[in-house]
Amino acid sequence: MKESKEYLGHFEEIVLLAVLQLGAEAYGAKIRQKVSEATERDVSIGAIYATLDRLERKGYMGSWQGEATRERGGRAKRYFKVKGAGMQALNDTNARRSKLTAGLDLGFGAA
Amino acid sequence: MKESKEYLGHFEEIVLLAVLQLGAEAYGAKIRQKVSEATERDVSIGAIYATLDRLERKGYMGSWQGEATRERGGRAKRYFKVKGAGMQALNDTNARRSKLTAGLDLGFGAA
DNA sequence: TTTCGATGTTCTAGAATGTAGAACATATCG
DNA sequence: CGATATGTTCTACATTCTAGAACATCGAAA
Structure with a gap:
């Protein structure tokens, strides 16, 4: 098996982006709100923290x-x-x- | 809980795109090859079919x-x-x- | 100083997705 | 027929996703 880079799960990516967007205001409740907004879904707080912890364990994120x-x-x-x-x-x-996605006609572009 | 649209898992999205790219040549082995290429990873054939089956069960895909x-x-x-x-x-x-991603400075753009 | 309401985080559990590889099926060719 | 090539199914288990109850902590009311 040729292993190389590490990739993100679907929700992990979403959460990571939300944290990025929030900047200095990135903490549990706010993150949850941001994610719910963007996904138009009612995400549970448990889902958020579980992902946040995993992300931190992997070294993608820091917390204090x-x-x-x-x-x-x-x-x-x-x-x-x-x-x-x-x-x-x-x-x-x-x-x-x-x-x-390159070369595909998907409406949301490839590049 | 406010439910709305259905979203794709990480690997599901990848596989779906690969099938799209392959057009008339989309079958197990080829799909596996395409996915391996794009992800730069050695994906098992089992992983491919399992995902393909789930995608089909959800009605996102057809097979014959x-x-x-x-x-x-x-x-x-x-x-x-x-x-x-x-x-x-x-x-x-x-x-x-x-x-x-909108408004974020990520190198790969937002739009 | 005890209790209540507000704000936030942890913990417990189970469903869904991701992943590998062996087993199996089927066709051609020597 | 048996060897070989090509492709798909099956079996198992790890990781991620998701919900919601339980718990923690602070300010202010009583």
């Missing part, structure tokens, strides 16, 4: 605790940020998809 | 037996073709990804 308290009540947030390896995986994943 | 014999030996081929629902799923899948 936010300031315990601040304005109003509630538990401390856990912020996430995409690492270089994550960007790489995103690119690799896109690259292989591009090879397959 | 090719001419039993022809030039030289071997078992009859089973050809595949993407159906309208498959094209739709491909578009939906792409649409939700686009929403997340």
Whole structure:
């Protein structure tokens, strides 16, 4: 078996992109909201964290605790940020998809 | 839970695209080759058929037996073709990804 | 200082997808 | 017929996807 690059699962890719979009505001609840918006689906919070953890375990993402308290009540947030390896995986994943969409008449272009 | 469109898994999308690319020459072995090429990975034939079957069960794809014999030996081929629902799923899948890549500086563009 | 409401994260479980490779089927040719 | 080439099915298991309940923690009301 010739192994090479690491690719992302479907939902992993979505979550990674959402984190990227949110920038400094990327934490569980917000990420969930972003993903639900984009996918037009009601995604469970468990689904989000499970994926986030997996992504972190793979080294695609980093996380840290936010300031315990601040304005109003509630538990401390856990912020996430995409690492270089994550960007790489995103690119690799896109690259292989591009090879397959190239030349196809799909309405959403190939390049 | 607000359910709406059906989306494709990671490998499902890849296989669907490969079938599309192959057109009239879309059958197991060829599909496997195409996928391996694009992904730069050694994909097993079992992986291909399992996905092909699932895709067909979902109505994204159709299949039929090719001419039993022809030039030289071997078992009859089973050809595949993407159906309208498959094209739709491909578009939906792409649409939700686009929403997340829009505005991001990823090297491979958003639109 | 106890309780309540708001905000967030962990944990538990099960379904669906992804993946490999052996087993099996069938046709041609010597 | 047996060897060989070509292709598909079957069996198994790992990983990913997904939901929702349980748990944690903080501010403010009482």
